[in-house]
Amino acid sequence: MPRVALFATCLVDAVSPETGVASVRLLEAAGCEVEFPAAQTCCGQPAVNSGEPEAATRLARHFVEVFEPFDAIVAPSGSCAAMVHHWYTRLLDGGWRQRAQAVADKTFELSQYLVDELGRPDLGASLGGTTVTVHDACHGLRNLGLKSSARTLLETAGAEIIEMVEPEMCCGFGGTFAVKYEEISAHLADDKLDHGAQTGARYLTSGDGACLMHLEGRRRRTGTGPECVHFAELLAGGLP
Amino acid sequence: MSGKGLVTPGPTMKARSKVAVEDPQLQAALSNLDLRLFTAGVVQAEHPEWKDRVAEIRRETLADLDGWIDKLEAKLLSLGVVVHRAATPEEARAYILGLAQREGVRRVVKSKSMATEEIDLGSALEAVGIESIETDLGEYIVQLADERPSHMITPAIHKTLGQIADVLSKEAGTELPVVREPLTAWARDKLREKFVAADMGITGANFVAADTGTIVVVTNEGNGRFCTSLPRIHVAVVPVEKVVPRFEDLGVLLPTLVMSATGAKMSNYLSMVTGPRREGEIDGPEQLHVVLLDHNRRVLLGTPYEDMLGCIRCGACLNVCPVYRTVGGHAYDSSYSGPMGKILTPLVTGGEEGRDLPFASTLCGACTEACPAEIPLADLLVRLRADLRTPGPVVVPGAQKPAPPPALPVGPVGHSDEHPRKPGEGFATAVTRITVPTRRAPWSQRRMGFDAWSRLWAHPSAYRASLRVGRLGAKALRPRAGWVQRAPLLRAWTDTRDVLVPSGPTFRERWAARERGEERW
Known part of the structure; x- marks a missing residue:
């Protein structure tokens, strides 16, 4: 083990x-x-x-x-x-x-x-009927080469993935950038949330909690975009 | 740098960004063009091997930059070119103004050049009564609007078609239609008159081959060819890193540059100038001058910033940058915008300009990914944030210590066969504002804060205590937990977003509760 x-x-x-x-x-x-x-x-x-x-x-x-x-x-x-x-x-x-x-x-x-x-995409989670769009968070994507693994977990659990326009575009969080340049940061969040909304998916997910906190905070302010949830929470919610 | 007009004015990048985000015309201009479509991965997708070859050539060049500059200079002199080495923008301008006045130049035509923007040459010429006309259409438009370019490849990309028609109509003295073709045709006729009347053509250079002395100018409108062939004097302003060892290197550099810039396979025009007009030739300038510009570049050799000198000015990093795409080029208030501009501006000015630019980045890394010269742009932004900590010159680990000022004859005369360069004469490194780290540098508040924070959080007990304090603070200040619209001390966040105020146990408390059997997951 x-x-x-x-x-x-x-x-x-x-x-x-x-x-x-x-x-x-x-x-x-x-x-x-x-x-x-x-x-x-x-x-x-x-x-x-x-x-x-x-x-x-x-x-x-x-x-x-x-x-x-x-x-x-x-x-x-x-x-x-x-x-x-x-x-x-x-x-x-x-x-x-x-x-x-x-x-x-x-x-x-x-x-x-x-x-x-581990080669364990099937965790026994069941997300049948759930629609999700995936934001590729920047550092995982560009420094670790993450692209398919979160999608594989979600799809194996039965979720339907609807890709958004430019899933690899930055959400605008950027650490202290989010508070130093909040106008640009919010603008980029709106772009991401608009792209997410265009897919009609129930959830916008990602592998980085900081991006999601920024996006969800903006979504709650503007009312636009899918609910932003970490993929681990979506999957764990589908576990028996 | 130039004091030219900005559509998004303001004292800081932050202030200019706010104006940019709230400018509906600018936002319309930026969103009309999906910049990313120009370039997104074209080179990488179609010719993955080019990127490595380009990076290899650039690294080979920078490993012995002074050697390649000497080879280039010798070749240029043998072709009858006059060469001037300029350490600073002031020196470069003084040389060109002196030449123009000596030769009785009254009208100059310019081909788009980032280097002449960097030294603000156009304004300097106008200040002494010499007419200087930008001949790239986009650059001509921003010149008429008394603005600076906002993108190194597409200078007027911040303008809508309606705004462009207004600018050209004002110059024409009649109302031109808001339609691309007639507007372009009007500018074409106007610029032809300028080309024919000019005494001097000024260009930059995309590359200069050291083995043949060939100056390469890439354009899509043919204006570069007019500037290099019609006027009797041609001046090329060439930052030192534009040298490439061999003419054959252009075989991969040129298509990489063009594909990264516009997605096209090749530009419409490609001008290669090797020496002034020779006996029996029917066109070309009588005099060709090459101004080699250092401006704090050579001092970066051997430092972590050496890679930045590999930049081929394709603009790919601008096109993919989320910040550039949101605010446009004027928010940077520098000749160079986008990710490369955030790095190059503070470096070439030795920290006198653009000190806040490296912080205007989410560090998403799209620039690093797009760069065809494999420059680790995002990493350099992070490094610069540290190296700009203390006021004054940029502190660069490993930079050569500035040499004592040599007695330089910074005269109006360049080096030619009649006026050979004396040994040791060249770029005055003493003017650099790049320095090396010292122990006595005063600490900023930020540095003291992060130092204290890291000392605390390197101790688990202090970390746990700070989490508990945070929880107590949240409880005391907010009766409600969860997502809230306002929270004390968090205005910079809550001005644009709701914030999640935690109230329940931390993860580690829940883990401990589970270990004790009090909680089941």
Whole structure:
């Protein structure tokens, strides 16, 4: 039985614990033994993206120390997993870089782990009659190459996927960009929600909670667009 | 940089972006054209191997840029070209103005060139009473409107057809129809008069081959050919990184440039200029001058920003950029806009301009993906955010320390066979505003904040305590949890979006409850 360490991410831990619960249920449905290393905090991405690499490096070292004992590390966020893959080896050097590379090699985004690593697209979830459109969150798409795995999970569960125009276009979240340039950020959210609405799908889903919090917050303000939900929560909702 | 008019004026990128988002004409102009369709992955899809070859050629060039510049200069001199090395825009302008005045130039025609925008040459010529006409149609339109280009390939893309008709009608002194063909025909006739009357043609260069000394100018309207063949003097302003080692390299560079820029297989016109008019030739300029512009570029060699000098100015990163597509080019208030502009502007100006630009990005990485020269644009944006932390020059790890100012004869005369360059004479690196990290640099509030935060969150107990404090704060300030429209301290978020205020247990608390058997999932 694969032993998996869940990296819940600070956002899920603090604001959307349901995504974490859903992730655990999916991993267990796939036959994994899930552990939650209690010493975990944040991957450090807010710091590196704000131009503070020293602060990010401090949290990168902490992450490596916490997670290196495990066989696999799974996060319900393409962006946080991409931080480990893309930035840790660039921030750290010497022996730390080697340790970071070893940790990155066994760090996965949730759908990537279930479909590409375990080969378990069928989790026994049933989403027959549910229509979904998928937003390809940027860092998972471009840094980890995620494109099909979340779609495979949803389709295997019986959901109907209706693709939107430009699913790979950024939703406008962008971390601190969302509050520094809120006009552009909201404009891009509206484009994404309009594209989602055009599909007629019931849900707009993605593998990154931060994008979804931004999109759902905008949807609640404007009233336009499908309900924005993490794919893990959709799938877990379909588990027996 | 130029003080030319912007359709979206404002003191900061943030202020200009707000104007841009609220400008219905601009939004109409931007949405009429699905920029992404121009270029989306054309090169990658049809010729995946080109990208690697282009990146390889660019890296080979940059690995010995000074060597290739010397080879190019020697070749140009042997062809009878006058070469001037300019360290700064001021030097480049002084040389060209001096030349124009010496030669009694009264009228200049210009082919679209980002380098001449960078040094703001057109305004400098006009300031001394020399007429300077932009001959690319889009560039001509923005010049008549007293604006700057908003896109490096399609300069007037921020204008609707109606706005363009207004601009041209004003110049024509009569009302022109709001129809593409007659508007273009009017501009064509007008520009022909300018070409015939011009004493000097000024172009940039898309590439210059070091082995043959060939200056390459890509256009779709043929205006580049007029500028390089009709006037008696041709001046090409060439940023140093435009050099390519071999003429044969153009075989992959040119189609990659054109496909990445417009999606077409090749441009309508391709002008290759190798030296001034020779004995027995019936056209071409009597004098050809090449101004090699450094402007804080060579100091970047060997640093993480060296890759940026591989840029071939195709505009693909603009076309795919969510921010560019939302606000247009004027929001950047720089010659260079879009992702490449956010990086190049603070670098070439040594941090004097565009310091806020690197932050105006979601870091989505679409630019990196689209770049045919494999420049890691998103990563460079992240690096620049750190390297612009302290006020003053850009701090670049690994940059060469500026040399002491050499006694340079920055004169009006370029180098030719009669006036050879003396050893050591060249670009004055001392003018650079790129510097190296020092320990004594003062910390910004942001840096102190992130430092404190990372120290806390590197300790699990402090992290857990901060989550508890957050929960208490949310409880105290909001009687209701869930999605709310207003929350204290979160205005920057809630001005445009509802916010989710958590109230129940954190994930780790739920995990612990499950471990204790109090909760079943």
